[in-house]
Amino acid sequence: MIKNILNLGDAALYCDFGKEVNKETNTQVIKYFKSIKEENIDGINNLTPSYNKLIVSFDLKKTNFKKLKNKIENLNINKDNYFKNKKIEIPVCIDENFSLDIERLEKKLTLSREKIYENFFLKEFFCYMTGFIAGMPFLGDLDKNMRVNRLETPRVKVPRGSVGLTEQFANIYTFDSPGGWNIIGNTPLTIFDSSKEDEPNLINPGDLVTFKEITKEQYINYNG
């Protein structure tokens, strides 16, 4: 449930679902996101779900904070309907050219690389949100012994397809982009495809994701 609705500037609602970052809270966020989207409320021009918040941006020419807040507080949220978790398997190559930060992780986590990869490939991840850059999925939750901070100095350019870890999350860089996640491999799969306007993202909030190791040869041949 929404705990509180504040204004974020003069043209957005900041819906707060609580402090915790967990699947239960995030599931609520996604349910609200989908329900509001289906309502097609006049004036709303963007919805941004995240771990425990939902930002509702609107056109100030058509509506305002007070009117929309009222509408959203009185919205009938469909509690059952919305969760069909799609299952997706992502191929990952962990060749040394791709696993840029595995040595750092071995040191920081005091785990061997074999153990780190075993943990990672056995895990089923839940997609909390997508964004920052187009299509980037935030996937949780890593076990407590696998959690590590960002790099102290972010890379100027993380290669497209890089799979990274930070804190309780894994993610995939959908473009070459600056970034500070600990990179452990690379996927040849296209995660964001702007030519597919209806569904550009391979992974969407609520989806379940596993990673599967592939060889360098399989990686090279992946896209023909």
Place this chain on the structure above:
Amino acid sequence: MVKNYFDILRAGINTTFQDQGRNNLYHIGIPFSGAMDNRNYLLSNKLVGNKLSKPVLEFAFQGPLLKYHGNKINIAITGDVNFEIKKNNNLILGECYKSFTLENGDELDIISTNKSVYGYLAIGGELELKFQWSSCSVNTKANIGSNNGKKLEDKQKIFVSKINLNHNHRFLNYVNTKIENIRIVKGTNFDYFSAQGKSDFLKNKFKVSKLSDRMGMRLEGKKIENVIDTNIKSEGLVKGVIQVPADGNPIIMLSDHGTIGGYPKIGVVISADYDKLVQLTPGSEIKFKEVDLINAETLFKLYDLETQNLISQI
């Protein structure tokens, strides 16, 4: 059939196609984009008789040098821009907020913006452009929009598929004023900052850094003191949000911003001041003034009314 087109002899620093941007894509990580200075974008289209939502060329600092080939066509430039039109051996000094007619072989040299960042070139007709999610706006970070999501480069061509037949000259008596006082409403993490930090934010001047672009405007000044946490759980952002990372220097989110972020939000620039904000050049001084939500809404109504008035004067 003879094609009408512009040859790009010099592309300029950051020249892109822009329109009103694209909605309802934040949740997949795609920002609005669109013209940075919306008022000047709308005015440029009106000056050449286009529908207001048509694509235009947005340029920053140095604009393009274009050679035109084809039938008579009207163009107009808005903002605060120095430009010239070369007709045979005649040099015509350009004026903003006024339409000009180009003929076959004419050159349009958009030399520079003057005490501002962005300018707009509208072309009276239909441009041959690819649209994505109903917008041609170029987002160079995600390579979305027309021109394969890239800025224009030398030696490219811009094709015009249909020219507006009415070549009457239009103009507007308007001066693009500069403002240094930017009004804000408090951000959702305003209380993460110490009393001193809040007071520094609202009383001191900040300098616009060179590291500013369509994604964000970085500011430099006295470090704003955070007493709670310099990180928050990543959450959605909107245009105008002022984030303060650990180094204490504010960053204002602009049209191509990342859709989510994890730094505390001290304030949000009001919608009425956004068009003026983006025109502040690196080195400019900026001072924030707090207003409440009701005031921000009223100020936007006034700003919008003024824009509509200007449009109707053309």
